[in-house]
Amino acid sequence: MSGVDGALADGPTEGVDAQALARIVFALLVVACFAAFFVTQRLKHTPTVVQRFERTPTFTPTGPAPGNLEEISFKLANADEATVAIIDSSGDVVATLVRDRPLARYKQFSLRWNGRRGTAHRYGQLETASGRAVLVAENEGPLAPPGEYRVRVSLRRQNRTVLSPWSFTLVGR
Numbered sequence: 759m760s761g762v763d764g765a766l767a768d769g770p771t772e773g774v775d776a777q778a779l780a781r782i783v784f785a786l787l788v789v790a791c792f793a794a795f796f797v798t799q800r801l802k803h804t805p806t807v808v809q810r811f812e813r814t815p816t817f818t819p820t821g822p823a824p825g826n827l828e829e830i831s832f833k834l835a836n837a838d839e840a841t842v843a844i845i846d847s848s849g850d851v852v853a854t855l856v857r858d859r860p861l862a863r864y865k866q867f868s869l870r871w872n873g874r875r876g877t878a879h880r881y882g883q884l885e886t887a888s889g890r891a892v893l894v895a896e897n898e899g900p901l902a903p904p905g906e907y908r909v910r911v912s913l914r915r916q917n918r919t920v921l922s923p924w925s926f927t928l929v930g931r
Contacts, residue, residue, distance in 0.1 A: 808911050808920040809833050810866065816927040819873025819901055827870035827894065828926060830855075830909055837863040839914040844871055845921070847906045854878065855895040858914055868892040873928055875899030904930045 812831040819826055834840070840861050844853040854877040861867050868890055876899030884892050909922040 807835055807913065807916065807918055809835060811909070811922045811924065813909065813922070813924060813926050816929050817873070818929045821929075827872055828907075828928070829868070829870055829892075831866055831868040832909075832911065832922075833864055833866045834861050834913070835863065836916065837861065838916055840867075841912040841914070842869065843910045843912070844902070845908045845910045846902075847925075851910075852902050852907065853895075853897050853899070855897070856893070866890065870894045872897055873901055875902050902928055904928050 810831070810833050812829070814825075814827075814829040817825055817828045828844075830842070838861060839858040841857045841859070842855045843851045844855065846852050853871060853875055855869055855871055856878065868886070870884075870892060872895070874897035876897045878895035878897045880896040880898075882894035882896060884894060886892060904927075906925045906927055908925045910919060911922075912919045
């Protein structure tokens with residue numbers, strides 16, 4: 759009988775251990791779900807790194823002013839040094855408008871691209887009707903071909919790169 763008693767003793771103990779393990783795993787899953795909920799809520803309320811991207815949907819670099827410049831504008835959640843580049847549909851850099859330019863936090867930064875390739879080494883400045891200063895990058899390379907382009911903002915101190923959520927079209931010469 760002791761063999762039978764031993765078998766009966768093992769059976770209920772194993773069942774209790776399995777139930778305890780199942781309860782522990784369930785409790786851990788509930789805690790993980792709550793933690794994920796709170797992390798998600800925090801991320802939803804964290805401002806994006808680059809905000810208020812604005813642009814002209816299409817432009818013709820050889821056309822009459824003011825439609826001959828691509829209008830680009832954005833602001834940063836944190837002050838940083840920004841490099842702004844124009845990227846073609848294959849992800850290649852076509853033009854660099856500014857490199858490591860210090861930008862203030864939450865201040866709209868506006869610049870214009872003339873549709874030319876290369877890195878801008880000179881800049882002009884104009885003022886909008888509302889009085890906002892606009893930096894005009896004077897790239898001197900050949901005209902970029904017609905096509906879809908996007909803006910890429912690289913932030914030096916944060917070591918992050920953000921691609922604009924939209925594209926714009928450079929219309930034929």
